[in-house]
Amino acid sequence: xxxxxxxxxxxxxxxxxLLLWMCVGSVAMVLSVxxxxxxxxxxxxxxxxxxxxxxxxxxGGGDLGTPAGYLETELLSFVAPGLVLGxxxxxxxxxxxxxxxxxxxxxVYTAPISRTRVAxxxxxxxxxATITITVVVWLTLLPGNEIGELHVSFAHLTAASVxxxxxxxATGALAFGIGAATGNRGIAAGATSAVAVASYLVYALxxxxxxxxxxxxxxxxxxxxxxxxxxxxxxxxxxLVLVAFAALCAGAGIAALGRRDVQG
Amino acid sequence: MTAxxxxxxxxxxxxxxAVDGLDLTVERGExxxxxxxxxxxxxxxxxxxxxxxRPTAGxxxxxxxxxxxxxxxxxxxxxxxxGELDLPKDLTAxxxxxxxxxxxxxxxxxxxAELCERFDxxxxxxxxxxxxxxxxxxxxxxxxxxxxxxxxxxxxxxxLDPLVQREFHDxxxxxxxxxxxxxxxxxxxxxVERVADRVGILRDGRLVVTDTLEQLRxxxxxxxxxxxxxxxxxxxxxDALPGVVSVRTRGTTVLVSVDGPVDEVxxxxxxxxxxxxxxxxxxxxxxxxxxxxxSRREDERP
Numbered sequence: 001x002x003x004x005x006x007x008x009x010x011x012x013x014x015x016x017x018l019l020l021w022m023c024v025g026s027v028a029m030v031l032s033v034x035x036x037x038x039x040x041x042x043x044x045x046x047x048x049x050x051x052x053x054x055x056x057x058x059x060g061g062g063d064l065g066t067p068a069g070y071l072e073t074e075l076l077s078f079v080a081p082g083l084v085l086g087x088x089x090x091x092x093x094x095x096x097x098x099x100x101x102x103x104x105x106x107x108v109y110t111a112p113i114s115r116t117r118v119a120x121x122x123x124x125x126x127x128x129a130t131i132t133i134t135v136v137v138w139l140t141l142l143p144g145n146e147i148g149e150l151h152v153s154f155a156h157l158t159a160a161s162v163x164x165x166x167x168x169x170a171t172g173a174l175a176f177g178i179g180a181a182t183g184n185r186g187i188a189a190g191a192t193s194a195v196a197v198a199s200y201l202v203y204a205l206x207x208x209x210x211x212x213x214x215x216x217x218x219x220x221x222x223x224x225x226x227x228x229x230x231x232x233x234x235x236x237x238x239x240l241v242l243v244a245f246a247a248l249c250a251g252a253g254i255a256a257l258g259r260r261d262v263q264g
Numbered sequence: 265m266t267a268x269x270x271x272x273x274x275x276x277x278x279x280x281x282a283v284d285g286l287d288l289t290v291e292r293g294e295x296x297x298x299x300x301x302x303x304x305x306x307x308x309x310x311x312x313x314x315x316x317x318r319p320t321a322g323x324x325x326x327x328x329x330x331x332x333x334x335x336x337x338x339x340x341x342x343x344x345x346x347g348e349l350d351l352p353k354d355l356t357a358x359x360x361x362x363x364x365x366x367x368x369x370x371x372x373x374x375x376x377a378e379l380c381e382r383f384d385x386x387x388x389x390x391x392x393x394x395x396x397x398x399x400x401x402x403x404x405x406x407x408x409x410x411x412x413x414x415x416x417x418x419x420x421x422x423x424l425d426p427l428v429q430r431e432f433h434d435x436x437x438x439x440x441x442x443x444x445x446x447x448x449x450x451x452x453x454x455x456v457e458r459v460a461d462r463v464g465i466l467r468d469g470r471l472v473v474t475d476t477l478e479q480l481r482x483x484x485x486x487x488x489x490x491x492x493x494x495x496x497x498x499x500x501x502x503d504a505l506p507g508v509v510s511v512r513t514r515g516t517t518v519l520v521s522v523d524g525p526v527d528e529v530x531x532x533x534x535x536x537x538x539x540x541x542x543x544x545x546x547x548x549x550x551x552x553x554x555x556x557x558x559s560r561r562e563d564e565r566p
Protein backbone atom coordinates (compact mmCIF):
# COMPACT_ATOMS: atom_id res chain seq x y z
CA UNK A 1 0.00 0.00 0.00
CA UNK A 2 1.30 3.42 -0.77
CA UNK A 3 1.68 5.96 1.99
CA UNK A 4 -1.24 8.09 0.84
CA UNK A 5 -3.66 5.13 0.92
CA UNK A 6 -2.49 4.18 4.42
CA UNK A 7 -2.94 7.77 5.54
CA UNK A 8 -6.41 8.07 4.00
CA UNK A 9 -7.52 4.84 5.68
CA UNK A 10 -6.12 6.01 9.04
CA UNK A 11 -7.95 9.35 8.83
CA UNK A 12 -11.17 7.63 7.80
CA UNK A 13 -10.90 4.96 10.47
CA UNK A 14 -10.39 7.46 13.28
CA UNK A 15 -13.92 8.77 12.70
CA UNK A 16 -15.70 5.61 11.64
CA UNK A 17 -17.97 5.43 14.71
CA LEU A 18 -19.47 8.83 13.98
CA LEU A 19 -20.10 7.75 10.39
CA LEU A 20 -21.69 4.50 11.53
CA TRP A 21 -24.16 6.22 13.87
CA MET A 22 -25.07 8.88 11.31
CA CYS A 23 -25.77 6.08 8.81
CA VAL A 24 -27.97 4.28 11.35
CA GLY A 25 -29.82 7.58 11.93
CA SER A 26 -30.25 8.06 8.19
CA VAL A 27 -31.80 4.62 7.72
CA ALA A 28 -34.24 5.29 10.56
CA MET A 29 -35.19 8.74 9.23
CA VAL A 30 -35.67 7.64 5.62
CA LEU A 31 -37.72 4.58 6.58
CA SER A 32 -39.98 6.45 9.00
CA VAL A 33 -40.64 9.36 6.62
CA UNK A 34 -41.40 7.09 3.66
CA UNK A 35 -43.49 4.64 5.69
CA UNK A 36 -45.64 7.45 7.03
CA UNK A 37 -46.62 8.72 3.58
CA UNK A 38 -49.83 6.67 3.19
CA UNK A 39 -51.27 7.96 6.46
CA UNK A 40 -49.75 11.46 6.59
CA UNK A 41 -49.46 12.50 2.96
CA UNK A 42 -53.02 13.70 2.38
CA UNK A 43 -53.43 15.27 5.82
CA UNK A 44 -50.17 17.12 5.43
CA UNK A 45 -51.36 18.47 2.11
CA UNK A 46 -54.42 20.06 3.74
CA UNK A 47 -52.42 21.34 6.72
CA UNK A 48 -49.76 22.92 4.55
CA UNK A 49 -52.34 24.61 2.35
CA UNK A 50 -53.28 26.73 5.34
CA UNK A 51 -49.72 27.73 6.28
CA UNK A 52 -48.24 31.10 5.30
CA UNK A 53 -45.70 31.05 2.47
CA UNK A 54 -42.77 31.85 4.78
CA UNK A 55 -43.33 28.72 6.88
CA UNK A 56 -44.07 26.61 3.86
CA UNK A 57 -40.79 27.60 2.24
CA UNK A 58 -38.92 26.82 5.45
CA UNK A 59 -40.26 23.27 5.33
CA GLY A 60 -38.92 22.84 1.83
CA GLY A 61 -41.61 24.39 -0.30
CA GLY A 62 -42.51 21.26 -2.26
CA ASP A 63 -46.00 20.35 -3.40
CA LEU A 64 -47.09 18.08 -0.55
CA GLY A 65 -49.99 16.70 -2.48
CA THR A 66 -47.68 14.62 -4.68
CA PRO A 67 -45.36 11.79 -3.53
CA ALA A 68 -42.28 13.56 -4.92
CA GLY A 69 -43.29 16.81 -3.24
CA TYR A 70 -43.83 15.01 0.05
CA LEU A 71 -40.43 13.33 -0.15
CA GLU A 72 -38.69 16.55 -1.12
CA THR A 73 -40.32 18.55 1.66
CA GLU A 74 -40.15 16.00 4.44
CA LEU A 75 -36.81 14.41 3.73
CA LEU A 76 -34.60 15.82 1.02
CA SER A 77 -34.78 19.55 1.63
CA PHE A 78 -33.63 19.54 5.23
CA VAL A 79 -33.44 16.26 7.16
CA ALA A 80 -31.28 14.17 4.84
CA PRO A 81 -28.95 17.09 4.01
CA GLY A 82 -28.59 17.67 7.75
CA LEU A 83 -27.31 14.11 8.25
CA VAL A 84 -25.08 14.08 5.18
CA LEU A 85 -23.66 17.53 5.93
CA GLY A 86 -23.06 16.50 9.54
CA UNK A 87 -20.76 13.75 8.30
CA UNK A 88 -19.18 15.94 5.62
CA UNK A 89 -18.39 18.76 8.09
CA UNK A 90 -17.14 16.41 10.83
CA UNK A 91 -14.78 14.69 8.40
CA UNK A 92 -13.83 17.82 6.47
CA UNK A 93 -12.85 19.69 9.64
CA UNK A 94 -11.56 16.63 11.51
CA UNK A 95 -9.39 14.64 9.12
CA UNK A 96 -6.78 17.36 8.63
CA UNK A 97 -7.27 20.22 11.10
CA UNK A 98 -8.59 17.95 13.86
CA UNK A 99 -5.78 15.40 13.51
CA UNK A 100 -3.23 18.19 13.39
CA UNK A 101 -4.63 19.80 16.55
CA UNK A 102 -4.52 16.46 18.36
CA UNK A 103 -0.81 16.28 17.53
CA UNK A 104 -1.33 13.18 15.39
CA UNK A 105 0.25 14.65 12.28
CA UNK A 106 3.68 15.53 13.75
CA UNK A 107 5.18 12.31 12.40
CA VAL A 108 3.17 12.56 9.19
CA TYR A 109 4.35 16.06 8.33
CA THR A 110 7.97 14.96 9.01
CA ALA A 111 7.62 11.80 6.89
CA PRO A 112 8.75 11.94 3.26
CA ILE A 113 5.29 12.94 2.02
CA SER A 114 4.42 16.40 0.72
CA ARG A 115 1.85 18.47 2.58
CA THR A 116 -0.29 18.37 -0.55
CA ARG A 117 -0.46 14.59 -0.37
CA VAL A 118 -1.31 14.66 3.33
CA ALA A 119 -4.12 17.10 2.51
CA UNK A 120 -5.34 14.97 -0.40
CA UNK A 121 -5.56 11.96 1.92
CA UNK A 122 -7.75 14.00 4.29
CA UNK A 123 -9.90 15.23 1.40
CA UNK A 124 -10.37 11.73 -0.03
CA UNK A 125 -11.34 10.42 3.44
CA UNK A 126 -13.94 13.21 3.67
CA UNK A 127 -15.37 12.46 0.22
CA UNK A 128 -15.49 8.70 0.86
CA ALA A 129 -17.38 9.26 4.15
CA THR A 130 -19.82 11.66 2.46
CA ILE A 131 -20.46 9.23 -0.39
CA THR A 132 -20.93 6.38 2.11
CA ILE A 133 -23.76 8.09 3.99
CA THR A 134 -25.31 9.29 0.72
CA VAL A 135 -25.32 5.74 -0.64
CA VAL A 136 -26.94 4.57 2.61
CA VAL A 137 -29.70 7.19 2.15
CA TRP A 138 -30.15 6.14 -1.48
CA LEU A 139 -30.19 2.42 -0.67
CA THR A 140 -32.82 3.05 2.04
CA LEU A 141 -34.93 5.24 -0.24
CA LEU A 142 -35.41 2.35 -2.67
CA PRO A 143 -37.26 0.01 -0.27
CA GLY A 144 -38.80 3.03 1.51
CA ASN A 145 -40.32 4.07 -1.79
CA GLU A 146 -42.04 0.68 -1.97
CA ILE A 147 -43.13 0.54 1.67
CA GLY A 148 -44.68 3.99 1.52
CA GLU A 149 -46.18 3.37 -1.92
CA LEU A 150 -44.67 6.60 -3.22
CA HIS A 151 -44.03 5.29 -6.75
CA VAL A 152 -41.19 7.74 -7.43
CA SER A 153 -39.03 6.37 -10.24
CA PHE A 154 -35.63 4.78 -9.55
CA ALA A 155 -33.99 7.34 -11.82
CA HIS A 156 -35.42 10.28 -9.87
CA LEU A 157 -34.52 8.80 -6.49
CA THR A 158 -31.01 8.31 -7.83
CA ALA A 159 -30.87 11.84 -9.21
CA ALA A 160 -31.91 13.31 -5.86
CA SER A 161 -29.28 11.18 -4.10
CA VAL A 162 -26.57 12.31 -6.50
CA UNK A 163 -27.39 15.96 -5.84
CA UNK A 164 -27.46 15.25 -2.09
CA UNK A 165 -24.02 13.68 -2.33
CA UNK A 166 -22.67 16.64 -4.31
CA UNK A 167 -24.05 19.11 -1.74
CA UNK A 168 -22.29 17.04 0.94
CA UNK A 169 -19.01 17.01 -0.95
CA ALA A 170 -19.19 20.76 -1.56
CA THR A 171 -19.81 21.41 2.15
CA GLY A 172 -17.15 18.91 3.23
CA ALA A 173 -14.65 20.57 0.89
CA LEU A 174 -15.45 23.96 2.44
CA ALA A 175 -14.81 22.60 5.94
CA PHE A 176 -11.65 20.90 4.70
CA GLY A 177 -10.43 24.09 3.01
CA ILE A 178 -10.96 26.26 6.08
CA GLY A 179 -9.33 23.59 8.26
CA ALA A 180 -6.33 23.28 5.93
CA ALA A 181 -5.88 27.05 5.90
CA THR A 182 -6.27 27.59 9.66
CA GLY A 183 -5.33 24.26 11.26
CA ASN A 184 -8.29 24.81 13.57
CA ARG A 185 -11.08 22.24 13.67
CA GLY A 186 -13.46 24.50 15.63
CA ILE A 187 -13.22 27.35 13.16
CA ALA A 188 -13.57 24.99 10.19
CA ALA A 189 -16.64 23.19 11.55
CA GLY A 190 -18.24 26.35 12.99
CA ALA A 191 -17.80 28.54 9.93
CA THR A 192 -18.98 25.79 7.57
CA SER A 193 -22.05 25.03 9.68
CA ALA A 194 -22.86 28.74 9.68
CA VAL A 195 -22.52 28.88 5.89
CA ALA A 196 -24.76 25.80 5.52
CA VAL A 197 -27.51 27.14 7.80
CA ALA A 198 -27.37 30.61 6.25
CA SER A 199 -27.49 29.03 2.79
CA TYR A 200 -30.58 27.07 3.68
CA LEU A 201 -32.36 30.08 5.19
CA VAL A 202 -31.46 32.35 2.27
CA TYR A 203 -32.61 29.73 -0.23
CA ALA A 204 -35.88 29.19 1.62
CA LEU A 205 -36.75 32.77 2.52
CA UNK A 206 -35.25 34.96 -0.23
CA UNK A 207 -38.06 34.16 -2.72
CA UNK A 208 -40.60 35.77 -0.37
CA UNK A 209 -39.79 39.24 -1.73
CA UNK A 210 -38.62 40.48 -5.11
CA UNK A 211 -35.80 42.47 -3.50
CA UNK A 212 -34.27 39.50 -1.71
CA UNK A 213 -35.02 36.92 -4.39
CA UNK A 214 -31.69 37.31 -6.29
CA UNK A 215 -29.78 36.34 -3.14
CA UNK A 216 -30.95 32.75 -3.45
CA UNK A 217 -28.43 32.31 -6.24
CA UNK A 218 -25.49 32.72 -3.83
CA UNK A 219 -26.82 29.93 -1.61
CA UNK A 220 -25.24 26.49 -2.01
CA UNK A 221 -28.77 25.11 -1.56
CA UNK A 222 -29.77 26.68 -4.88
CA UNK A 223 -27.78 24.36 -7.15
CA UNK A 224 -28.73 21.46 -4.87
CA UNK A 225 -32.48 21.68 -5.15
CA UNK A 226 -33.66 24.53 -7.39
CA UNK A 227 -34.35 22.23 -10.31
CA UNK A 228 -36.13 19.60 -8.15
CA UNK A 229 -34.10 16.48 -9.02
CA UNK A 230 -36.96 14.26 -7.80
CA UNK A 231 -39.06 15.63 -10.64
CA UNK A 232 -36.62 16.66 -13.32
CA UNK A 233 -33.45 14.62 -12.67
CA UNK A 234 -29.90 15.87 -12.33
CA UNK A 235 -29.12 19.26 -13.79
CA UNK A 236 -25.64 19.05 -15.26
CA UNK A 237 -25.10 22.77 -14.77
CA UNK A 238 -26.07 22.68 -11.10
CA UNK A 239 -23.98 19.58 -10.49
CA LEU A 240 -21.04 21.32 -12.11
CA VAL A 241 -21.49 24.37 -9.88
CA LEU A 242 -21.28 22.18 -6.77
CA VAL A 243 -18.24 20.31 -8.08
CA ALA A 244 -16.50 23.56 -9.03
CA PHE A 245 -17.25 25.04 -5.60
CA ALA A 246 -15.76 21.95 -3.94
CA ALA A 247 -12.65 22.07 -6.13
CA LEU A 248 -12.15 25.77 -5.41
CA CYS A 249 -12.44 25.32 -1.62
CA ALA A 250 -10.12 22.31 -1.60
CA GLY A 251 -7.57 23.96 -3.89
CA ALA A 252 -7.46 27.16 -1.88
CA GLY A 253 -7.10 25.18 1.36
CA ILE A 254 -4.23 23.08 0.03
CA ALA A 255 -2.44 26.18 -1.26
CA ALA A 256 -2.82 27.88 2.14
CA LEU A 257 -1.58 24.75 3.95
CA GLY A 258 1.61 24.85 1.89
CA ARG A 259 2.40 28.32 3.18
CA ARG A 260 1.60 28.18 6.87
CA ASP A 261 3.32 26.74 9.94
CA VAL A 262 1.95 23.36 10.96
CA GLN A 263 1.75 21.76 14.38
CA GLY A 264 3.95 18.85 15.28
CA MET B 265 30.46 17.61 6.22
CA THR B 266 27.78 19.33 8.20
CA ALA B 267 24.55 17.69 9.31
CA UNK B 268 22.80 20.93 10.21
CA UNK B 269 23.79 24.49 9.39
CA UNK B 270 21.64 27.53 10.05
CA UNK B 271 22.38 31.10 9.01
CA UNK B 272 20.63 33.96 10.74
CA UNK B 273 17.66 31.71 11.39
CA UNK B 274 14.91 33.85 12.89
CA UNK B 275 11.31 33.24 13.86
CA UNK B 276 8.97 35.90 15.17
CA UNK B 277 5.44 35.38 16.42
CA UNK B 278 4.06 38.89 16.36
CA UNK B 279 6.21 40.90 18.75
CA UNK B 280 7.79 37.81 20.29
CA UNK B 281 11.13 36.70 18.89
CA ALA B 282 11.28 32.94 19.46
CA VAL B 283 14.51 32.34 17.56
CA ASP B 284 16.84 35.27 16.99
CA GLY B 285 19.47 35.15 14.24
CA LEU B 286 20.65 31.63 15.02
CA ASP B 287 23.96 30.51 13.46
CA LEU B 288 24.35 26.88 14.36
CA THR B 289 26.53 24.14 12.90
CA VAL B 290 26.25 20.46 13.77
CA GLU B 291 28.81 18.09 12.23
CA ARG B 292 27.92 14.69 10.82
CA GLY B 293 28.32 11.86 13.26
CA GLU B 294 28.31 13.92 16.42
CA UNK B 295 25.87 13.88 19.30
CA UNK B 296 24.93 17.50 19.80
CA UNK B 297 23.26 18.52 23.03
CA UNK B 298 20.91 21.45 22.52
CA UNK B 299 20.34 22.98 25.93
CA UNK B 300 18.33 25.87 27.21
CA UNK B 301 15.68 26.78 29.75
CA UNK B 302 11.99 26.24 29.00
CA UNK B 303 10.76 28.65 26.36
CA UNK B 304 14.24 29.51 25.09
CA UNK B 305 13.36 28.48 21.50
CA UNK B 306 14.73 24.93 21.30
CA UNK B 307 11.54 23.35 19.96
CA UNK B 308 10.93 26.25 17.56
CA UNK B 309 14.44 25.78 16.18
CA UNK B 310 13.76 22.10 15.53
CA UNK B 311 10.41 22.97 13.91
CA UNK B 312 12.14 25.46 11.60
CA UNK B 313 14.87 23.02 10.60
CA UNK B 314 12.25 20.31 9.90
CA UNK B 315 10.11 22.70 7.80
CA UNK B 316 7.14 22.41 10.15
CA UNK B 317 7.41 26.16 10.72
CA ARG B 318 8.72 28.70 8.23
CA PRO B 319 11.47 31.12 9.26
CA THR B 320 10.81 34.87 9.34
CA ALA B 321 14.39 35.31 8.13
CA GLY B 322 17.49 33.20 7.57
CA UNK B 323 18.05 29.75 6.12
CA UNK B 324 18.79 26.23 7.27
CA UNK B 325 20.42 23.33 5.50
CA UNK B 326 20.04 19.74 6.68
CA UNK B 327 22.37 17.02 5.36
CA UNK B 328 23.47 19.51 2.74
CA UNK B 329 19.94 20.19 1.48
CA UNK B 330 17.78 23.28 1.78
CA UNK B 331 15.31 22.83 4.63
CA UNK B 332 12.40 24.26 2.63
CA UNK B 333 12.98 23.30 -1.00
CA UNK B 334 14.22 19.78 -0.23
CA UNK B 335 12.01 19.04 2.77
CA UNK B 336 10.75 15.69 1.46
CA UNK B 337 14.27 14.45 0.65
CA UNK B 338 15.39 15.58 4.13
CA UNK B 339 12.41 13.91 5.82
CA UNK B 340 13.32 10.64 4.14
CA UNK B 341 16.72 10.67 5.87
CA UNK B 342 15.84 11.90 9.36
CA UNK B 343 14.09 10.57 12.44
CA UNK B 344 12.11 12.78 14.81
CA UNK B 345 10.79 12.43 18.33
CA UNK B 346 8.53 15.43 19.07
CA GLY B 347 8.64 17.01 22.51
CA GLU B 348 4.91 16.62 22.95
CA LEU B 349 4.26 13.23 21.47
CA ASP B 350 0.56 12.58 21.04
CA LEU B 351 -0.30 9.13 19.82
CA PRO B 352 -3.72 7.90 18.65
CA LYS B 353 -5.32 6.30 21.72
CA ASP B 354 -7.29 3.70 19.78
CA LEU B 355 -4.25 2.03 18.22
CA THR B 356 -1.92 -0.55 19.71
CA ALA B 357 1.76 0.35 19.71
CA UNK B 358 2.30 -2.35 17.09
CA UNK B 359 -0.41 -0.97 14.78
CA UNK B 360 0.94 2.52 15.22
CA UNK B 361 4.48 1.51 14.33
CA UNK B 362 3.04 -0.25 11.24
CA UNK B 363 1.34 3.02 10.31
CA UNK B 364 4.50 5.12 10.73
CA UNK B 365 6.57 2.51 8.86
CA UNK B 366 4.12 2.60 5.95
CA UNK B 367 4.80 6.33 5.53
CA UNK B 368 8.48 5.62 4.90
CA UNK B 369 9.96 3.57 2.09
CA UNK B 370 13.03 2.66 4.17
CA UNK B 371 11.56 0.51 6.93
CA UNK B 372 13.77 -2.19 8.47
CA UNK B 373 11.54 -4.76 10.25
CA UNK B 374 14.33 -6.71 11.93
CA UNK B 375 15.89 -3.59 13.42
CA UNK B 376 12.48 -2.38 14.56
CA ALA B 377 11.83 -5.70 16.33
CA GLU B 378 15.21 -5.43 18.04
CA LEU B 379 14.48 -1.90 19.21
CA CYS B 380 11.08 -2.92 20.58
CA GLU B 381 12.70 -5.75 22.48
CA ARG B 382 15.48 -3.56 23.88
CA PHE B 383 13.05 -0.93 25.10
CA ASP B 384 10.54 -3.56 26.19
CA UNK B 385 7.70 -1.87 24.30
CA UNK B 386 4.19 -3.15 25.14
CA UNK B 387 3.25 -3.85 21.54
CA UNK B 388 -0.25 -5.19 22.08
CA UNK B 389 -1.61 -2.54 24.44
CA UNK B 390 -3.68 0.36 23.16
CA UNK B 391 -1.78 3.59 23.55
CA UNK B 392 -4.62 5.19 25.49
CA UNK B 393 -3.71 2.77 28.31
CA UNK B 394 0.03 3.47 28.27
CA UNK B 395 1.94 5.66 30.72
CA UNK B 396 3.95 8.68 29.55
CA UNK B 397 7.17 6.68 29.71
CA UNK B 398 5.72 3.72 27.80
CA UNK B 399 4.49 6.02 25.04
CA UNK B 400 7.88 7.71 24.96
CA UNK B 401 9.47 4.32 24.30
CA UNK B 402 7.19 3.88 21.28
CA UNK B 403 8.30 7.35 20.19
CA UNK B 404 11.97 6.42 20.49
CA UNK B 405 11.49 3.23 18.48
CA UNK B 406 9.77 5.08 15.64
CA UNK B 407 12.52 7.73 15.59
CA UNK B 408 15.27 5.15 15.07
CA UNK B 409 13.54 2.24 13.32
CA UNK B 410 14.28 3.30 9.74
CA UNK B 411 17.98 3.86 10.49
CA UNK B 412 17.97 7.60 9.83
CA UNK B 413 21.21 9.51 9.15
CA UNK B 414 20.15 12.26 11.52
CA UNK B 415 17.81 12.03 14.51
CA UNK B 416 16.07 14.94 16.22
CA UNK B 417 15.10 14.14 19.78
CA UNK B 418 13.14 16.77 21.70
CA UNK B 419 13.26 16.00 25.44
CA UNK B 420 13.63 12.28 24.74
CA UNK B 421 14.04 11.00 28.30
CA UNK B 422 10.77 12.38 29.64
CA UNK B 423 9.10 9.75 31.81
CA LEU B 424 11.76 7.08 31.22
CA ASP B 425 12.92 4.99 34.16
CA PRO B 426 16.71 4.71 34.79
CA LEU B 427 16.99 1.29 33.14
CA VAL B 428 15.40 2.55 29.94
CA GLN B 429 17.54 5.68 30.10
CA ARG B 430 20.62 3.51 30.18
CA GLU B 431 19.38 1.55 27.16
CA PHE B 432 18.76 4.88 25.46
CA HIS B 433 22.30 6.06 26.19
CA ASP B 434 23.65 2.78 24.80
CA UNK B 435 21.61 3.34 21.67
CA UNK B 436 23.07 6.82 21.28
CA UNK B 437 26.60 5.47 21.68
CA UNK B 438 25.92 2.84 18.98
CA UNK B 439 24.42 5.51 16.75
CA UNK B 440 27.59 7.52 17.02
CA UNK B 441 29.61 4.44 16.09
CA UNK B 442 27.49 4.12 12.96
CA UNK B 443 28.10 7.83 12.19
CA UNK B 444 24.47 8.74 12.87
CA UNK B 445 24.10 12.37 13.90
CA UNK B 446 21.96 13.01 16.95
CA UNK B 447 20.45 16.39 17.77
CA UNK B 448 19.41 16.09 21.37
CA UNK B 449 17.33 18.85 22.90
CA UNK B 450 16.90 19.08 26.65
CA UNK B 451 16.45 21.60 29.43
CA UNK B 452 18.59 19.66 31.86
CA UNK B 453 22.33 19.18 31.58
CA UNK B 454 22.31 15.76 33.21
CA UNK B 455 20.38 14.33 30.24
CA VAL B 456 23.06 15.25 27.71
CA GLU B 457 26.21 15.32 29.86
CA ARG B 458 26.94 11.63 29.42
CA VAL B 459 26.29 11.38 25.72
CA ALA B 460 26.93 14.70 23.99
CA ASP B 461 30.16 15.47 22.12
CA ARG B 462 29.29 19.13 21.98
CA VAL B 463 26.62 21.28 23.50
CA GLY B 464 24.98 24.52 22.49
CA ILE B 465 23.12 26.64 24.97
CA LEU B 466 20.16 28.67 23.82
CA ARG B 467 18.71 31.54 25.81
CA ASP B 468 15.94 33.87 24.65
CA GLY B 469 16.29 32.50 21.11
CA ARG B 470 20.03 33.17 20.92
CA LEU B 471 22.92 30.78 21.05
CA VAL B 472 24.99 31.91 24.05
CA VAL B 473 27.71 29.27 23.74
CA THR B 474 28.67 26.17 21.74
CA ASP B 475 31.57 24.06 22.88
CA THR B 476 32.73 20.62 23.91
CA LEU B 477 32.00 19.59 27.48
CA GLU B 478 35.75 19.37 28.19
CA GLN B 479 36.24 22.98 27.14
CA LEU B 480 33.30 24.11 29.22
CA ARG B 481 34.58 22.16 32.16
CA UNK B 482 38.05 23.70 31.87
CA UNK B 483 36.44 27.10 32.00
CA UNK B 484 34.49 26.15 35.06
CA UNK B 485 34.98 27.59 38.51
CA UNK B 486 36.95 25.31 40.83
CA UNK B 487 37.52 25.24 44.55
CA UNK B 488 41.13 24.54 45.53
CA UNK B 489 41.67 23.44 49.10
CA UNK B 490 45.33 23.77 50.13
CA UNK B 491 46.38 22.25 53.47
CA UNK B 492 49.60 23.93 54.72
CA UNK B 493 51.80 22.53 57.47
CA UNK B 494 51.71 25.93 59.12
CA UNK B 495 49.33 28.76 58.38
CA UNK B 496 50.79 30.86 55.52
CA UNK B 497 51.71 34.49 56.23
CA UNK B 498 49.97 36.31 53.40
CA UNK B 499 47.44 34.14 51.52
CA UNK B 500 45.84 37.34 50.18
CA UNK B 501 48.68 37.53 47.64
CA UNK B 502 46.75 34.89 45.67
CA ASP B 503 43.85 37.27 45.31
CA ALA B 504 45.63 39.35 42.67
CA LEU B 505 46.21 36.37 40.30
CA PRO B 506 44.14 36.08 37.13
CA GLY B 507 40.97 34.00 37.53
CA VAL B 508 40.94 34.07 41.30
CA VAL B 509 37.51 34.93 42.63
CA SER B 510 38.01 34.61 46.37
CA VAL B 511 40.54 33.49 48.97
CA ARG B 512 39.51 32.33 52.42
CA THR B 513 41.56 30.94 55.29
CA ARG B 514 40.38 28.28 57.74
CA GLY B 515 43.11 27.39 60.22
CA THR B 516 46.02 26.02 58.18
CA THR B 517 43.80 25.50 55.12
CA VAL B 518 43.45 28.05 52.33
CA LEU B 519 40.39 27.86 50.05
CA VAL B 520 40.75 29.48 46.64
CA SER B 521 37.96 29.85 44.06
CA VAL B 522 39.36 29.97 40.51
CA ASP B 523 37.72 30.52 37.12
CA GLY B 524 39.62 28.69 34.40
CA PRO B 525 43.17 27.24 34.55
CA VAL B 526 44.63 26.72 38.03
CA ASP B 527 48.28 26.53 36.96
CA GLU B 528 49.41 29.98 38.13
CA VAL B 529 47.52 29.75 41.39
CA UNK B 530 49.20 26.45 42.24
CA UNK B 531 52.67 27.84 41.55
CA UNK B 532 52.03 30.87 43.73
CA UNK B 533 50.48 28.74 46.46
CA UNK B 534 53.62 26.61 46.68
CA UNK B 535 55.70 29.73 47.37
CA UNK B 536 53.63 30.53 50.44
CA UNK B 537 54.78 27.51 52.45
CA UNK B 538 54.90 23.73 52.53
CA UNK B 539 51.70 22.26 51.10
CA UNK B 540 50.77 19.00 52.79
CA UNK B 541 47.71 18.25 50.64
CA UNK B 542 45.61 19.65 47.80
CA UNK B 543 41.96 18.82 47.26
CA UNK B 544 39.81 19.93 44.32
CA UNK B 545 36.28 18.66 43.84
CA UNK B 546 35.12 18.02 40.24
CA UNK B 547 34.28 21.28 38.47
CA UNK B 548 30.60 21.90 38.87
CA UNK B 549 29.19 21.94 35.35
CA UNK B 550 25.70 22.50 36.62
CA UNK B 551 26.82 25.86 37.97
CA UNK B 552 28.20 27.02 34.62
CA UNK B 553 25.01 26.01 32.93
CA UNK B 554 22.87 27.82 35.42
CA UNK B 555 25.05 30.85 34.81
CA UNK B 556 24.41 30.64 31.09
CA UNK B 557 20.71 30.09 31.68
CA UNK B 558 20.29 33.17 33.82
CA SER B 559 19.58 36.34 31.92
CA ARG B 560 22.89 38.16 32.03
CA ARG B 561 22.40 40.75 29.34
CA GLU B 562 25.56 42.64 30.28
CA ASP B 563 27.97 39.84 29.39
CA GLU B 564 26.29 38.15 26.51
CA ARG B 565 28.70 35.97 24.60
CA PRO B 566 28.76 35.53 20.84
